[in-house]
Amino acid sequence: MGPSERRARSRPIDAPRPVRHSRARRTTGLGKVVLGTVVVLVSGTLGGGAYVYQHLNGNIASSALFSGTTGSAGVRKADEQGRFPINVLVIGTDSRSSEENCKLGGACDNAVGNADVQLLVHVSADRSNITAMSIPRDTMTDMPGCKDATTGATSEAHYGQINSSLSYGPGCSVAAVHQLTGVTIDHFVMVDFAGVIAMSDATGGVQVCVSADIYDTYSHLKLSEGKHTLKGEGALQFVRTRHGFGDGSDLGRTYGQHAFLSAAIQSLKDKGTLLNPTKLYGVADAATKALTVDEGLNSIPKLVDLATEFNKVDTDRITFTTMQTAADPNNSNRVVPAEAAQKLFSTIAADESLSKDPATATATPSAAATTASAGVATDFTVKVQNHGGVDGRAGSITQVLTEAGYDRAVTDASAGDLETRTAVLYAQGQVDQARQLAADLKIPSSLLRQSTDVDDVTLAIGKDWSEGDTYPRTTAKTRKEALADSHASTAKNSGCVPVSTYRTVKYNGVPMTPSQAYAAATTKKDSDSD
Structure with a gap:
């Protein structure tokens, strides 16, 4: 049993039990990881000299895309016009392998690291939309056999927790996610705790919004109601917050993580970072130092190519979802894929848009x-x-x-x-x-x-084409079925993150709501304080 499997779980003190089956526990760090992904993608637009090119190129660490001894990463399939979708697995690691990461992570017993986050990002073949699906870290599923090319460590095919796949290298996580979803994986990007601090500082901060006063005594996020600009440890606290949002479970955490990523994407555009060589160099330098990628992304030109494809999609065409889950019948602290998840998987694999207004739904x-x-x-x-x-x-x-x-x-x-x-x-x-x-x-x-x-x-x-001059890429019914209970949102309109109204935190040993804790903690500095 790995360290992440031994960690104690805590249920919200007075959260309603009926929502328990849909929780996505401890998907910590989605926002920090995807921020890293977005930054590294846009960093490809940097037009520097030979020194800049060589410096950034030298920052990049890489390893094999696939390290399974069973299964595969899938086979790429073109659409009817010969275009290929792109699927990137974004991995956040809870490794405590450095002193800095150990301090930020709070637990220093896991030098190898498990996948704190697994986010499957699908870019459609026609570049009209993106779907980003979070996979809860505590998901139990059939795991592939793997061999870590760096350490030589091996595992046999077995039934286990999906985030433990990272113990055998990111290529094993690729094998596990493909086996779970059936979606072909083209690339992976991995980042750790320290990375988000460096990158959020380099961008000048990300603006977020909370629906009420909040103090999560576990993540230490403390903010008043409304909008705030976060960077450094404040940004990390926000994306790691579980007890403060929603019902206090990791389902609530995904609200914050998706909102943070949406804000990060918008921030890069609104602040003119992409047009400012000095700012962009800082972002690119921080991003390339923080990331490990597959060998297909191990140079600046390769990142430029991927950045170009991502940047073709407008923010209102980026859909965030969370894989639907049910309680594991054998362990109340674990989840299994719900039946509805299969529809979400197959829709992504078929390259069908999950945006509310498909660009190709109708045409003159x-x-x-x-x-x-x-x-x-x-x-x-x-x-x-x-x-x-x-x-x-x-x-x-x-x-x-x-x-x-x-x-x-x-x-x-x-x-x-x-x-x-x-x-x-x-x-x-x-x-x-x-x-x-x-x-x-x-x-x-x-x-x-x-x-x-x-x-x-x-x-x-057939019945699937009842109106319009061109075939609808995704029917409203298909979209509704695929997104049922997946807590979908768009990058453009994420809104304020809902603060939990349950007694999900303790202050001085007393159970209370995050807003009550905020009012009580008068001596604690807010997370956006200098």
Whole structure:
């Protein structure tokens, strides 16, 4: 049993028991870790001289992406236009391997470290949206076999706590998260406690908001109601706060962590950090010193490339979620993936947008007419069939295609059974035409199917496409199902973090709410004090 498994757990003193099953315990440090990720990504925009380049390059530590002896990191799959999504596993380590980290972490018995945070960041293939999913550190799951390339330590495949995978290197965490979610992992980024202090100082601080006065006597976060700019240890206290937010469990902690990351992203843009070489160098230097990355990100040019892809997505298209959990029937201090988590996993793996307003949900006929305007041949027959039950759908899509240059598009009015999913059917030798049609109508390549029942490329419209001129990337129903109980928010509108109204803390041995503790602790300095 690792050190993190031996730590005592505490339930909020008067938090309601019905929420216990959904807690995500001790996912400490999401905000600090992702801040590091964001900083290192934007640092790629730095345009310095040879010394700066060599200095930053020399800061970067790296190791193998995958170190499993069983399983894999997954296989990359392109969308219908040949574009690839990007999936990055962000890892926060609770290692106490240095004196500085030991002081900040408070416990000095764990030189190897467990994954204090595991955040799976998915960038869509079309770069229209990002989903960032937190995986609770106390999740129990089937673990892969691993071998740490640095230490030679090995583990057999077993059932265990997912954060312990880091004991065998970040490549083992990659193997574990892929095995759990089915999502292909392209890269990892890892940071420790000391890293967030250096990076938050370099950015000049991050503005956060709390809904009421708060003093968490465990993390030592102390703030009055409203907005505050945090850096250094104050920033670390905020992202480590568990007892002060929500119901006092790690579900509450994720509220603060997601809000902190949202604010960090906005801060980098609002403060002009990206346009100020001096500020940007400080951020880049702190970030590259604090991070360990996989070998695919082990140089400034590689980070530049990744930064470019991340920066294509607007903040209101970044969705934060937490993997849905249920209580472990064998241990009340652990959780297991809830049934709803499988829908979230499959939606991310299928590269379906979880943003509320998918950029490609609808399009005008002129926007769909990209093939004709590009001069690509559309001189093949397309039959459009209605299997969705909405009157007139086949005719309206035929009209869209005609206006897009498909002069041989026709409506097939023959009767057919209702179908749940849309499909593009094609005969042997017609795959290129089918792909072209799918690309113009934003239909995923997974819906293309060769068939001996058709002579021409045939678009069979199902119940999943009841409106709009292009195929909806994600239906509202799919989005709702995937995000159920995942505490979703966006990077642009995270709002004030809700302070717990339960007696989740103790001051001088007396149980009280965080607001009561704030009022009592008159001699304690606030976390935003100089």
